[in-house]
Amino acid sequence: MTTADPAGAEAALGAMRPGPSSPATRVLAQARFEAVTLLRNGEQLLVAVLLPAAVLVGLVQAESISLGDGRRVDLAVPGVLALCVISSAFTGQAISTAFDRRYGVLRLLGTTPLGRGGLVLAKAVAVLAVIAVQVVLIGALGAALGWEPAGRGIPAALVALILGTWAFAALALLLGGTLRAEGVLAVANLLWVALLGLGGVVVAGTELPARFETVLSLLPSAALGDSLRAALVDGHAAPGAWLVLTAWAVGATLAARRFFRWND
Template sequence: MSAASDAPETRVTPAAARARDRVLAQARFEATTLLRNGEQLLVALVLPVAVLIGLVHTTGISVGQGRRVDLVVPGVLALCVISSAFTGQAISVGFDRRYGVLRLLGVSPLGRTGLLLAKATAVLAVIALQFVVIAGVGLVLGWEPRWGGIPAALVSTLLGTWAFVALALLLGGTLRAEGVLALANLVWLVLLALGGVVVAGSELPDRFAPVVGLLPSAALGDSLRAALVDGAASPAHWAVLAVWGIVATALARRLFRWSD
């Protein structure tokens, strides 16, 4: 037997694979941490389910023309995106920055880019779980989505996730943690009531219409309703989400602080 065959076989893992594994491991940690947090779990799942059931079974709030459940479910899906991509991430980033976690992870082998990719992956995973739960409850309540609109709904979800994660990084990366906590939850409540999310802007008082139509919340809610109720794409709403995503990303890149 040759000397070459006696040498132990070594397996070299490509750097790209190691980086991917680090990102996925951090993403799993981020997702499980979010779901184990009672307050964030309340905002991510419990409240959206309560809003869904409440709006389907009440007639005191107008949600538009059509079957009530078909109009409510897409709006609650939009609310789920806002809950995880904006509220949950802003609070997480704010407190991670306060306690120095972001700074430590940023100089670890994961790196700053890897950390941001992990957070984005975790958000998408949590949103997928939320969509499964809300869709399941909706189907039990009689929801009949337009299945041909699912590709358009996916585009809306991805653009909405981008816009709201960028806004979360802008908020969580600039304000103190306590301020982020208060403001993120306040924004969630305001968007729920007046942001055109679960109730279309057309059903809100006329004085709100000019402002609501420009919000990413309304663009996300209306585009998901168009996709899942009418089976239609919404390029105009996608453009609104893209503009918010671009502007918020640019501001976050300029103003984000990795530590207090």
């Protein structure tokens, strides 16, 4: 006959109980939720994938739009990848952040074990995951259209994508955390259209009127587009464009920390 061992039983039960999740686990779980939510949202899917794909096909086929010297598809794909970053890191993230703030989601999540810092980090990871999906899809479409990227420039392109994501995600938090949701919806979509046409994103600044040259040299959109074209077309880095992106990223991050409001 065996006798009960309360201490041993309690230890066994303790081992069976799930312990508190680590900060990394909480961040990854929230990031997965954010990424899946973005990809399931029809409006965001339109801006993130369908419109960039349509822009790519249109640029390759529309001979009337000058893209510069070189094969059209090789010049178009880097610009469309830059547009993907702006779509997901800026437009989509600004709108989702603004409406989460309006409905109290940000305030609620900020009081959970995830914390405010964990929530911001999860959003960053989610954006990077969505952009990775966009790069694969646009890259596959570009390859089907005959795209031949410069292989030696891929590391420089990855640096440009990371810096661009940081800059535009910080700008999204600044916009989404300060204006009312309806205002963010209007401003974010308007800026997307403006940057697409005159921001040096899909069409290099050298192909736009000379009067825009000074302004374009300071825009993060042009810096991202130029750095991706330099990497994937010419196979070299663009330190000047990286410096512009870094300046915008640091400035927007500091401004977001100062002015971001968790309540509407």
